[in-house]
Amino acid sequence: MPSGGSRRARPVRSEFGLIRRLQARAAKPDRQVALGIGDDTAVIKTSSTEWTLITTDLLAEGVHFDLATSSYEDIGYRAAIANLSDIAAMGGTPRFMLVSIAIPSTCSTTEIHQLYRGMMQASAPYRVCLVGGDTSASKHGLFLSITLTGVVRPGRALLRSGAKVGDRLYVTGTLGDSRAGLDLLSSRRRRTLPAAHARFLLARHHRPSARIAEGQWLVKQGLAGAAIDLSDGLTGDLRHICEDSDVGAEILGGSLPISAACQAYAAAYRLSPQEIALQGGEDYELLFTVPAGQQARFERLVKKTPFHCTCIGTITPKRSGLRLRTEQGTTSPLPLTSYEHFRRPS
Amino acid sequence: MPSGGSRRARPVRSEFGLIRRLQARAAKPDRQVALGIGDDTAVIKTSSTEWTLITTDLLAEGVHFDLATSSYEDIGYRAAIANLSDIAAMGGTPRFMLVSIAIPSTCSTTEIHQLYRGMMQASAPYRVCLVGGDTSASKHGLFLSITLTGVVRPGRALLRSGAKVGDRLYVTGTLGDSRAGLDLLSSRRRRTLPAAHARFLLARHHRPSARIAEGQWLVKQGLAGAAIDLSDGLTGDLRHICEDSDVGAEILGGSLPISAACQAYAAAYRLSPQEIALQGGEDYELLFTVPAGQQARFERLVKKTPFHCTCIGTITPKRSGLRLRTEQGTTSPLPLTSYEHFRRPS
Incomplete structure (x- = not known):
């Protein structure tokens, strides 16, 4: 030294x-x-x-x-x-x-x-x-x-490293609420947002849920390949799964589950709800993969539960990296911009 | 609220x-x-x-x-x-x-x-x-x-609550070295203490030992009633044993194991080595009890080990509180003074 x-x-x-x-x-x-x-x-x-x-x-x-x-x-x-x-x-x-x-x-x-x-x-x-x-x-x-x-149970823990090319990517709940709630707190914005929406977003920030029951159910069904919780935001945590599983991923921008409150928040302040959903941290939702061949079975089984799961993309070969596919069908690298860059050009 | x-x-x-x-x-x-x-x-x-x-x-x-x-x-x-x-x-x-x-x-x-x-x-x-x-x-x-x-092993952990009236109190190693080392660090005193003593005390402060082998040996022999590690100082940690075991204790002041370095340090700066040993924290020695009837056997067994254990007192009824017996035979409540009060009246 x-x-x-x-x-x-x-x-x-x-x-x-x-x-x-x-x-x-x-x-x-x-x-x-x-x-x-x-x-x-x-x-x-x-x-x-x-x-x-x-x-x-x-x-x-x-x-x-x-x-x-x-x-x-x-x-x-x-x-x-x-x-x-x-x-x-x-x-x-x-x-x-x-x-x-x-x-x-x-x-x-x-x-x-x-x-x-x-x-x-x-x-x-x-x-x-x-x-x-x-x-x-x-x-x-x-x-x-x-x-x-x-x-x-021995050998049954859901790991970040279990994703395979072709697997479908799922998330529980809705994305971006906590970040929108935090932003309301640190600004005066909530005064211009409908009270019910503001309350929802603040509650999602202050009192998030841990998806314990969902995780246990995934283990029980044995259908999930990889899993992680969304603390850093979808883009950051998806990156962890991809790195640990040696794969890439494609997110379908139009499929991201976004609450009505987060949509309203984004609309009121000219922000992109999709970017809030991609980057916002501390949602504590689960991001997990399901093999393509099991997707129909998974969808059937999840319907019988109270859980809210949305397919948001697919695991791709590593060389493809992390990409975002728009509703228009164009793809681009998944942005790693911070929340500071969310504001749409007006 | x-x-x-x-x-x-x-x-x-x-x-x-x-x-x-x-x-x-x-x-x-x-x-x-x-x-x-x-x-x-x-x-x-x-x-x-x-x-x-x-x-x-x-x-x-x-x-x-x-x-x-x-x-x-x-x-x-x-x-x-x-x-x-x-x-x-x-x-x-x-x-x-x-x-x-x-x-x-x-x-x-x-x-x-x-x-x-x-x-x-x-x-x-x-x-x-x-x-x-x-x-x-x-x-x-x-x-x-x-x-x-x-x-x-199930049911074998040494607890603070296992001391009984009549049990002998033992400590491993020597007491007060870490506190003397800390005091050397925060003053200029070490310059006037023999280098070997200063080195020893500083090492005991910076690099204390955890008495893992001693603790495991006590569990194996099944002779210890209660045990605690000395992080707060002998007086403070003895109090935890007494509170949790619903007993009192009498410490024999003259029996406290004090290193030559700590003795030299106390002598050089007109401090009471006994008080340093009683109050000094972060020694990380073990304080434990042995039933009186097992003391002879304990002493025989410990002689066969490399461990240094000293009998420093006895567990007494709760009503007696925590007392210190001097070499002259007088007893007084165990002082709870801080290190600031260590200096002998000169």
């Missing part, structure tokens, strides 16, 4: 990819680890009847949440959902939670109580048990770290 | 006890949980041959570590040891680690690499496998959250 600061490397925030490689290098093979770093959760071969899933998420004030636009209860709720959604993406059943919080001096016990209440509200439907945690002072800002375990 | 800020509660940093109660209330009973919040780790009944231990620790810059006095490698090392030591206190074998880091923009990839290297160095002897984690930007300061799992 060079001494002193003269050969100081670039700031790390631009190099999370490097850190992931560093983590992967530090992870030694272990006969009990079915799946280590890189998927939504690790998978540990705990016993012959049950494998354990384990995931952790860290939320930092000013990065993942803003106390000016979110209540402590909402922050706790969303933090729990982020972890529950990782278990959902593996098709697992959540079990045990550990919560660590670094608390600044500006924070009251009432507010920490609210934070816990949010976490517990999100977890309650799944009978998740809080078994541990750590509490610390923080000199700067609130930090929240949740670790969640789950279980899945 | 009251709206607005008028009924704002007291700042939370003074109320960690309340938070612990809040956590305990949020933890619902679960048939698979042998032990939830409150001990060094949670204990989960994973299978008929193995139970799972799980613990998490959060370290915040400026609270748990100071970049002016610790290298990134040392910080990583100590963070891993803090978790390994929790597994040691249960008599378990560490297995899987998850690491979450919130990284400020001032931090380089080289430094994060060093942080990981420290964690991996501490974990390597135990073949701990890194299986996951999360990486985030931080607007303010470095935060590190580690979750560690371990295993123990």
Whole structure:
């Protein structure tokens, strides 16, 4: 290592990819680890009847949440959902939670109580048990770290790496609502949007759902090839599936499930609803693949459930990359623009 | 909840006890949980041959570590040891680690690499496998959250609650070295202490040991009643055992194991070595109890091992509280003074 600061490397925030490689290098093979770093959760071969899933998420004030636009209860709720959604993406059943919080001096016990209440509200439907945690002072800002375990039948977890060329791509629910909700919060836009739409979008941002039942159903039917939860946005998370499965993908722009509220929001502010759906993060819907030969069976089976699943594209050879097909039939590379670039030229 | 800020509660940093109660209330009973919040780790009944231990620790810059006095490698090392030591206190074998880091923009990839290297160095002897984690930007300061799992034979974990009146109290290793090392770092004192002593104390602070082998040996022999690792200091951690076991304790001041280096440090700066040993934190030694009737057998068995264990007192009825017996035979309540009050009247 060079001494002193003269050969100081670039700031790390631009190099999370490097850190992931560093983590992967530090992870030694272990006969009990079915799946280590890189998927939504690790998978540990705990016993012959049950494998354990384990995931952790860290939320930092000013990065993942803003106390000016979110209540402590909402922050706790969303933090729990982020972890529950990782278990959902593996098709697992959540079990045990550990919560660590670094608390600044500006924070009251009432507010920490609210934070816990949010976490517990999100977890309650799944009978998740809080078994541990750590509490610390923080000199700067609130930090929240949740670790969640789950279980899945041996060898049945849904992985990012299971997509095959020809598979159909599906998503649960609707896309872009959370991002539209966040945008309403950080602007004054909601005043000009019908109240019911604004309420819906804000609820989808503050109180997203983890698709636990959908994930478990996919495992039970044995029809899904690959799966991931949409935390980074459709484009970003589809990229993870494609990289891990060594494939490409084509998204049918016209097929993206977009709520009436998100459509109204986009129309009111001259934005492209399709781009919001492609780029918007924290929807916590599931993106998964179904083999083409099983599509008819899948569609038949899903009709008997309360689940809302939409076919949005197809897995293609790797060389095709990630492409978007318009309703007019033209294709183009899937844009990786950020939300800042969503505004249509007027 | 009251709206607005008028009924704002007291700042939370003074109320960690309340938070612990809040956590305990949020933890619902679960048939698979042998032990939830409150001990060094949670204990989960994973299978008929193995139970799972799980613990998490959060370290915040400026609270748990100071970049002016610790290298990134040392910080990583100590963070891993803090978790390994929790597994040691249960008599378990560490297995899987998850690491979450919130990284400020001032931090380089080289430094994060060093942080990981420290964690991996501490974990390597135990073949701990890194299986996951999360990486985030931080607007303010470095935060590190580690979750560690371990295993123990069903029903054999060492708990804080197992101490009985009459049991002998033992500690591994020597006490107070880490605190003396920290004090050397934050002052200019080391310049006047013999170099070998200063090196020893700094090493005990920067590179403490987790007493994994000792904990496993205690489980194997089946002689320990209660156990805890010394992270808060002997007085603080003994209090946890006494509270959880509903007993009191009497410490024999003259019996406390204190290293030659710590003795020299205390002598050089007119401090009480006994008080450093009683109050100094982050020793990561094990404090455990042995039934009086088993003491002779324990002493015989421990002589055959490389382990250094010292009898430092006795478990007494709860009504006696925590007391310190001097070499002159007088007893007084065990002081709860902080390190600031260590200086002998000169």
